[in-house]
Amino acid sequence: EVQLVESGGGLVQPGGSLRLSCEASGFRFTDFWMNWVRQAPGKGLEWVANIKQDGGEKYYVDSVKGRFTIFRDNAKNTLYLQMNSLRVEDSGVFYCAKSGDNGYDYGENWGQGTLVTVSS
Amino acid sequence: ERVMTQSPATLSVSPGERATLSCRASQAVNRNLAWYQQRPGQPPRLLIYGASNRAAGIPARFSGSGSGTEFTFTISSLQSEDFTVYYCQQYNNWPPTFGQGTKVEIK
Numbered sequence: 001e002v003q004l005v006e007s008g009g010g011l012v013q014p015g016g017s018l019r020l021s022c023e024a025s026g027f028r029f030t031d032f033w034m035n036w037v038r039q040a041p042g043k044g045l046e047w048v049a050n051i052k053q054d055g056g057e058k059y060y061v062d063s064v065k066g067r068f069t070i071f072r073d074n075a076k077n078t079l080y081l082q083m084n085s086l087r088v089e090d091s092g093v094f095y096c097a098k099s100g101d102n103g104y105d106y107g108e109n110w111g112q113g114t115l116v117t118v119s120s
Numbered sequence: 121e122r123v124m125t126q127s128p129a130t131l132s133v134s135p136g137e138r139a140t141l142s143c144r145a146s147q148a149v150n151r152n153l154a155w156y157q158q159r160p161g162q163p164p165r166l167l168i169y170g171a172s173n174r175a176a177g178i179p180a181r182f183s184g185s186g187s188g189t190e191f192t193f194t195i196s197s198l199q200s201e202d203f204t205v206y207y208c209q210q211y212n213n214w215p216p217t218f219g220q221g222t223k224v225e226i227k
Contacts, residue, residue: 044218044219044220045207045209045218046218047215047216047217047218059214059215100169104169104211105211105216106154107154107164108166108169109166110164111163112162
């Protein structure tokens with residue numbers, strides 16, 4: 001059974017930093033692109049970033065470019081999102097999602113999410 | 121960025137009846153479209169990918185169709201657990217983008 005368990009969320013002031021983690025199990029982690037998707041409170045979904053199996057390709061939505069960094073540790077089956085220069089509008093639940101086969105950017109499996117609140 | 125527009129925003133249907141949801145893309149996305157269900161306090165659940173392929177373990181009452189810019193998602197006979205929010209998402213172009221969601225409520 002595929003399991004994705006996020007952690008690292010919390011309350012941070014504007015301009016601060018957080019690092020999110022996603023521990024994966026139940027599948028061969030090195031075979032799949034991995035993703036971060038967020039959802040502002042009471043709002044819709046926004047794809048934030050994704051990363052290739054070997055970490056060699058990374059893509060970001062414009063709103064987080066230069067502030068967020070996605071990376072992975074394949075030895076630990078763990079995906080990360082380093083978030084710097086956080087803004088109030090970055091608040092929301094951050095989900096880790098496993099891509100579909102062949103690298104297609106849809107979320108075949110999702111974690112339960114971790115809540116990030118950016119507020120003074 | 122591809123803008124995805126879902127309609128209607130809210131759909132009122134009686135249990136056992138059919139629900140039909142629409143999703144329109146601002147530019148063609150081929151058949152690179154997924155549908156998700158999201159219950160309150162839960163992550164999205166993949167239902168359909170490739171416009172019409174059911175994900176693993178998804179009941180046959182859920183189906184999808186369409187290509188290019190116009191897509192349809194149908195629940196053939198609504199069960200109590202189906203009354204929630206549904207999102208479409210294109211993955212033809214970066215960044216992947218979602219519609220704003222359709223809430224299916226009990227009539």
